[in-house]
Amino acid sequence: MNPTLNSNESIPSGKKKIIVLGSGPNRIGQGIEFDYCCVHGLLAIKECGYEAIMVNCNPETVSTDFDMADKLYFEPVFWEHLWEIIELEKPEGVIVQLGGQTALKLAKRLTEKGIKIIGTSFDSMDIAEDRGRFSDLLKELNIPYPQYGTAYTAEEAIEVANNVGYPVLVRPSYVLGGQRMRIVINDEEVEKAVISLVKHLPGNKILIDHFLDRCQEAEVDAIFDGENFHIMGVMEHIEPAGIHSGDSNAVLPAFNLTPLVVETMEYYSEKIARALNIKGLINIQFAIKDGKVYVIEANPRASRTTPFIAKAYQIPYLNIATKVMLGAAKLTEFTMEKKLDGYAIKEPVFSFEKFPGVNKELGPEMKSTGEAIRFIKDLRDPYFRTLYKERSMNLSK
Known part of the structure; x- marks a missing residue:
């Protein structure tokens, strides 16, 4: 057995640490904008006296430059990799607000494991991200919003669409860059859109909003x-x-x-x-x-x-x-x-x-x-x- 397989070159320091999650590979909806956010976040963390730890896997970004963070983990922004890093480093908390939707999606797992999210709590993030919960909040605040309904099947979606009135915007929750959002004008198009959503994003709640045309x-x-x-x-x-x-x-x-x-x-x-x-x-x-x-x-x-x-x-x-x-x-x-x-x-x-x-x-x-x-x-x-x-x-x- 090769002894180097069990070795660990990352030695934790005794300083207080903050982990910043990046947005991973370039993709539609996430790019250099969030790298800018992460870089300035790292500099602010250092200025506040913490050790700044960056987790990201994109070699084209400034946030992954060797001298930007105090410590860089060039790893995919996935839960399995992040959890191992957290267990080793034991940070004061994790910042998910700077790395786009990829980082935000890990907030639930972090909360379930008792890891502090720096800034806005997961529950508050979830209200904003869950289109149904957010619309309920707007109703409580007496803030106008397009009429909506939720569905899990094509039959339910068609019923909701007829209630809120065509045209409607069919979309899932927690998606990146408007992924698989569609504006549709009749029952047949609703059915096609929902079947596609269920196929590619199984288990996602589907939201049907009345679409405010020409505004x-x-x-x-x-x-x-x-x-x-x-x-x-x-x-x-x-x-x-x-x-x-x-x-x-x-x-x-x-x-x-x-x-x-x-x-x-x-x-x-x-x-x-x-x-x-x-x-x-x-x-x-x-x-x-x-x-x-x-x-x-x-x-x-x-x-x-x-x-x-x-x-x-x-x-x-x-x-x-x-x-x-x-x-x-x-x-x-x-x-x-x-x-x-x-x-x-x-x-x-x-x-x-x-x-x-x-x-x-x-x-x-x-x-x-x-x-x-x-x-x-x-x-x-x-x-x-x-x-x-x-x-x-x-x-x-």
Whole structure:
């Protein structure tokens, strides 16, 4: 027997440790944005006096550079690997808010094992992620949302769809990048969508929402420390609702929403953050139709737009949010002066030329593989005017 098979080159230190979970391999819905979040989280952990431990398996990311974390475990972000690391290192807790949906999905296992999740608790995350529980919360808070119902079979789904009214959005809970979400307009399409979901994601609760057609879409990114609430940014999507937020061009700050609509979005965001007892980051998606603001969903973690807003406003939001999660600081301790002359546009980046057989039509399932940032001085900019003209044409169809 080879004695090296039982050896362990990782020797735990006597310091207090925090583990950060990355997002694993690049995939639709998760990419360099979450690597940015993890890197700034690691730096904040070090500044707070902890040993920063990174768990990720993507060689293309900065978070896996040998000198970024105090200790790097180049391992898949799966429970079996993570549990062995936790047993060895015995950390103060684990941060799941910075690594996208992959990291968030491990929150339940961590809680069941009694491991502390740094920041927002698993139950609060579950309310936000479970579309049914979240809609029930919105009902309690008297916040408008599209009518919905849940189902496990095609027959149940058809009944729900007829009750909430077509068109409807058929989607599962806890998915990445809008995976297998479909907008459907009749019973036959509902049946096909549900059969596909049951086949590929067995056991998942299926949610059927009334789809708000031809409306504006916007989102809010914010930080909550349990007492103080700070809006990082309000972004308005150029494409109409129905296009996944990751595939939409979005403008920071909002350019065509009334002050009342923006104020309502901010009010609803704070109400939701307080009800969920968020500690750290939250992203909330909105639909605006006929002047009424509806909440579509909430993500209790860093979103793809968090790094975008931090760069546009030149504020180290991820550093601040991590310190808030750790309980090392309150929002009132930071000066957050937003520096943006004009507007910043988030541009999705697609890789269709590498996948010629892929359907290029955009919808609720994300297809972009990255994003870029473009700064404009004002709304007379030719690039913006072209995008907005295309949006107007889409809305008129």
